[in-house]
Amino acid sequence: MKILACQILCFALFIALWQWQTMAGHISAFLYGSPAGIVAALVATVRDGSLWTDLATTALETLAGFALGNVIGTTLGLSLWYSRFVSQVLQPFILALGSIPIIALAPITIIWFGTGFASKVAMSTLSVVVVSIVIAYKGALGVDPDQINLMLSLRARRPQIFRLLVVPASMTDIFAGLKLTVGFALVGAIVGEFMSSTNGLGHEIFKSGSLYAISSVFAELVVTVVLALALSGIVTRVERLLLPWRHDLS
Amino acid sequence: MASGRPDVPLQAEDIGKSFVSDNGEELEIIRSVSFALARGEIVSLVGPSGCGKTTLLNLLCRLLEPTHGAVFWKGEEVTTVPAGIGYMLQKDLLLPWRTAIQNVMLGLQVKGGARSRHRERANALLEQLGLEGFGDHYPSTLSGGMRQRVALARTLAPEPEVLLFDEPFSALDFQTKILIERDTLRLVRELQRSLLLITHDVEEAVSLSDRVIVLSRRPCTIVSEHRIDLPGDRSNLIALRESKGFAHYVRQIWTELDIR
Numbered sequence: 001m002k003i004l005a006c007q008i009l010c011f012a013l014f015i016a017l018w019q020w021q022t023m024a025g026h027i028s029a030f031l032y033g034s035p036a037g038i039v040a041a042l043v044a045t046v047r048d049g050s051l052w053t054d055l056a057t058t059a060l061e062t063l064a065g066f067a068l069g070n071v072i073g074t075t076l077g078l079s080l081w082y083s084r085f086v087s088q089v090l091q092p093f094i095l096a097l098g099s100i101p102i103i104a105l106a107p108i109t110i111i112w113f114g115t116g117f118a119s120k121v122a123m124s125t126l127s128v129v130v131v132s133i134v135i136a137y138k139g140a141l142g143v144d145p146d147q148i149n150l151m152l153s154l155r156a157r158r159p160q161i162f163r164l165l166v167v168p169a170s171m172t173d174i175f176a177g178l179k180l181t182v183g184f185a186l187v188g189a190i191v192g193e194f195m196s197s198t199n200g201l202g203h204e205i206f207k208s209g210s211l212y213a214i215s216s217v218f219a220e221l222v223v224t225v226v227l228a229l230a231l232s233g234i235v236t237r238v239e240r241l242l243l244p245w246r247h248d249l250s
Numbered sequence: 251m252a253s254g255r256p257d258v259p260l261q262a263e264d265i266g267k268s269f270v271s272d273n274g275e276e277l278e279i280i281r282s283v284s285f286a287l288a289r290g291e292i293v294s295l296v297g298p299s300g301c302g303k304t305t306l307l308n309l310l311c312r313l314l315e316p317t318h319g320a321v322f323w324k325g326e327e328v329t330t331v332p333a334g335i336g337y338m339l340q341k342d343l344l345l346p347w348r349t350a351i352q353n354v355m356l357g358l359q360v361k362g363g364a365r366s367r368h369r370e371r372a373n374a375l376l377e378q379l380g381l382e383g384f385g386d387h388y389p390s391t392l393s394g395g396m397r398q399r400v401a402l403a404r405t406l407a408p409e410p411e412v413l414l415f416d417e418p419f420s421a422l423d424f425q426t427k428i429l430i431e432r433d434t435l436r437l438v439r440e441l442q443r444s445l446l447l448i449t450h451d452v453e454e455a456v457s458l459s460d461r462v463i464v465l466s467r468r469p470c471t472i473v474s475e476h477r478i479d480l481p482g483d484r485s486n487l488i489a490l491r492e493s494k495g496f497a498h499y500v501r502q503i504w505t506e507l508d509i510r
Contacts, residue, residue, distance in 0.1 A: 144343070146341060146343060147345075149313050151360070153311055153331055153335055153337035154408065155360065156360045164345075164356070164360070165345070169345075169347075244388075245347045245348075
């Protein structure tokens with residue numbers, strides 16, 4: 001409670017100082033924006049409805065990329081548990097793919113997937129998939145060998161060990177990965193919008209920036225932050241719902 | 251070493267195990283161990299710490315392949331885990347995402363069959379082990395003793411003929427240990443199961459077993475074998491510890507254990 005009060009106080013002080021300084025003319029509202037300007041820009045986007053379309057566009061791109069990247073990544077990562085040989089063969093390729101800065105892939109995704117929704121989803125998926133593979137595989141490898149011996153002593157076959165032990169045992173790691181990659185998915189979508197787009201939060205930020213509409217940039221940034229928080233909040237909720245045995249979560 | 255005796259559930263013939271370490275050295279863990287576990291018999295293997303007891307257990311249920319020798323299940327040589335083995339370690343190995351009853355049902359689920367039957371059997375076992383009402387609890391909410399009881403129920407659920415226990419009670423406090431040992435003993439005797447208990451606790455071995463086999467330090471061989479013949483009620487583990495013969499066996503085995 002005390003912490004929260006201090007946090008709110010700090011934030012309010014910062015906003016007040018900023019507003020006061022711009023009003024006093026010590027800092028330029030043109031270059032640095034102003035809290036009043038940000039609020040005005042936000043209200044304007046709500047009025048003309050562009051806030052909702054941009055928010056929905058970016059949220060959809062992010063969710064699609066997040067889901068696609070994690071489904072592909074987790075499936076691949078977990079199946080690597082089946083064969084140590086295959087996983088060792090693939091290791092350098094996965095590492096190479098992981099070391100590519102995602103933004104460098106933007107031109108190719110535009111050529112392949114066009115300038116619309118699909119290319120943003122592709123960027124978002126690419127930002128997620130490698131991390132997701134590595135985390136799921138690490139989770140699968142982390143299963144206690146004694147636990148595997150126990151399953152073997154019950155004469156479980158490999159698919160049973162996979163289904164009854166490896167997959168649920170990896171869930172803790174996989175959810176940690178989801179929390180991490182939900183942010184990556186958003187970055188991917190925004191970067192995609194920067195490259196070429198007609199709407200979306202990234203598009204608006206880019207456009208406002210080019211027009212030196214700094215308050216608008218900040219307004220869109222605020223919306224982006226809210227979106228990011230909401231998305232990670234949803235992941236945390238789902239985790240609590242799906243892993244009821246993790247008492248440390250609640 | 252053609253075949254074993256068909257009337258003996260589990261038999262080891264001159265099994266040994268060596269590992270090759272990273273620098274190419276051969277490390278002999280088990281030199282040669284032979285013994286037979288009869289139906290309904292409780293046998294303990296005691297040895298000094300680090301003598302390779304767990305390796306031996308893994309060899310006996312064929313989770314590991316012996317370097318030489320063979321394991322026989324009812325007279326037939328086995329190369330994979332035989333059907334009818336129950337395996338229990340010091341760690342309870344309960345799956346944290348499964349409730350107590352779901353953990354008990356694990357082995358049954360692997361075997362297949364009707365779920366309602368599994369639930370019935372698991373419920374009955376939990377009740378027999380004094381855990382009625384705890385079926386829907388997650389392991390993280392149970393005490394160490396209760397968790398080990400759930401693990402025991404999980405081990406017994408598929409009705410194994412031979413139980414292989416690797417120090418399953420050693421992490422429990424004395425009181426809990428005596429109680430769970432008593433319940434185990436009762437169930438094993440009642441169901442006519444064979445039990446092989448690996449332990450470093452000599453008193454535990456003498457109090458529970460029909461036979462105690464003493465193992466040497468590494469590379470592991472059999473030093474001696476004692477048939478435990480104690481008067482009175484064998485299920486009263488406290489009174490047993492005070493009987494005259496008990497101390498004699500314990501002393502005898504201690505001197506043979508070669509603990510420096």
